[in-house]
Amino acid sequence: MAQMIIRLTPELVLMVTAFVVIGVDLYTRRRIARRLLPGISIVGLILAAVAAMAQWTVREPVAGTLAADAFAFYFKVVAAGLVIVVILAGTAYMQQRTRFLGEFYALLLAATVAVYIAVSANDLITLYLALETLSILSYVLTGFLRGDRRANEAAVKYFLYGAAASAVMLYGFSLLYGLTGTTQLEEIAQRLLAGEVTSELNWLAWPVVVLSLVGLGFKASLVPFHQWAPDAYEGAPTPVTMFLSTVSKATGFAVMARLLVIALPTLSQYWLALLYALSILTMTLANVIALRQENVKRMLAYSSVAHAGFILLGLVAITGLGSAQPFTGLDGVLMYVLGYTITNVGAFAVVAAVEDARGSTTLDDFAGLIHHSPFLAAAMLIFLLSLAGIPPLAGFVAKLFVFAPVIRSQYYVLAVVALVNAVIAAGYYLRVVKQMFFVPGDAATSTWRLARGMEVALWACLIGVFAVFFFMNGFTTWTVDAASAMLGL
């Protein structure tokens, strides 16, 4: 019992913090609450991350339905860091638009708890419950600005897609349960391996894989389950977009990896082929559509869909299992998630700052950004270069660690498609750069003042983007640790 509570400290700390935030919001004056709430939330998140970090070497099941392993802890630490950045960068933005700040932080923390449970879920029931909790909280966060027509539209679309996708996934889970007679991921793998599955039900393997991937592909925004993503990302309040495009997407990949690697390794012939096709589709389609976007927020939304395709490269190349080394594919997924999320959260933070100053986020609003705020323009330049995968930035490390296993597994076609896509992506990132530096904006070159939290958040992201490159070895030991925990090495 005591052991179980220790293993669950990260989740418990976050849950308590969420309740404290609601309580403080209720019982103190608004002026005081406004100052206290971001601080309380951030302290809670730091404590949760420390609690997860402290158990790094642990590898054991908790109550049969959760796994405490390095893989889960890795995602927990990354998620805590990202949510801290979201809170820092989003506070000023939300303060201008809503009175209900306490609820915003509480929902964000609750969503983080759902993420924590989802990344360690080791049982179909827990996994579904955690994913669905995350989804429902995401719908609410997306529609948080109730009077905003675009936010509301985004939330409704997100809800309808999400509810349908999770119902399809659930149908797959029900078949998987029928096929194996258990909901526990490791037992599912054992029964599939031992051939205990009665042969008359064998034909269910294909539908199980396809249906389950629909729901997980939705969370990770893979083409063709991505249609909600550009709308939700564009319409949602920008801090929520930061959360959805990084934490929520990373969770989708964590869950997908755990389900496929732990529960369905015997069906790998089916899901490898599917993921291969999905990866090519996702990268290509999203990048081509992103080329003709005039709204930077929407362009970055499509770019983040395209990056999901790059993350999939790692999962496709996962066949080269065997030892606790880098370049097994799975550690590429983890490295890409890290490099991509740090960069993307920063890029959307810049978008939030521009939106605050201008009221909208079209390419024209970015014109002459260098005159209004050199710091913002420089930060955006670095984030865009990192998204394009240029050294010495995080995006380069991310691409390196997924390309290497793909080439090692001799998927040359896939590697070429990915390379072409990286070039296309650079094309539309450079359009934004051109606007910021070379297109003169309006005559009045007023300098913008950034909120303190926004500045801190941007600096944190910038440091992170460089750190991933310059301390690559340190980060590699972590990702390899986390990946080996999952691969059972």
Place this chain on the structure above:
Amino acid sequence: MIPLSWYLAVAAILFVIGFYGVLSRRNAIAILMGIELMLNAVNLNLVAFWRYTQPDQVAGQVFAIIVITVAAAEAAVGLALFIALYRLRGTVHIDEIDLLRG
């Protein structure tokens, strides 16, 4: 006794009807109804599998109960969003909700 496959067939038909509803309906509430049908098909599957493969364990039943609970929570949030939508736009027809596109 009725064979397992009959239950699975009913569930599959129910699922397909629900899915057709999601794809073909234009009223947000009707789409939500389609989704509920799909979830009920899942429940039917779960309970049928539980009864026929391992009636001495509880996993299948627990799963079904959790699905019912989550579906209720989801419907609550969904309907709240639709009400907000109706207040802002005066319609819940999803064809007419087209501010975000491209």
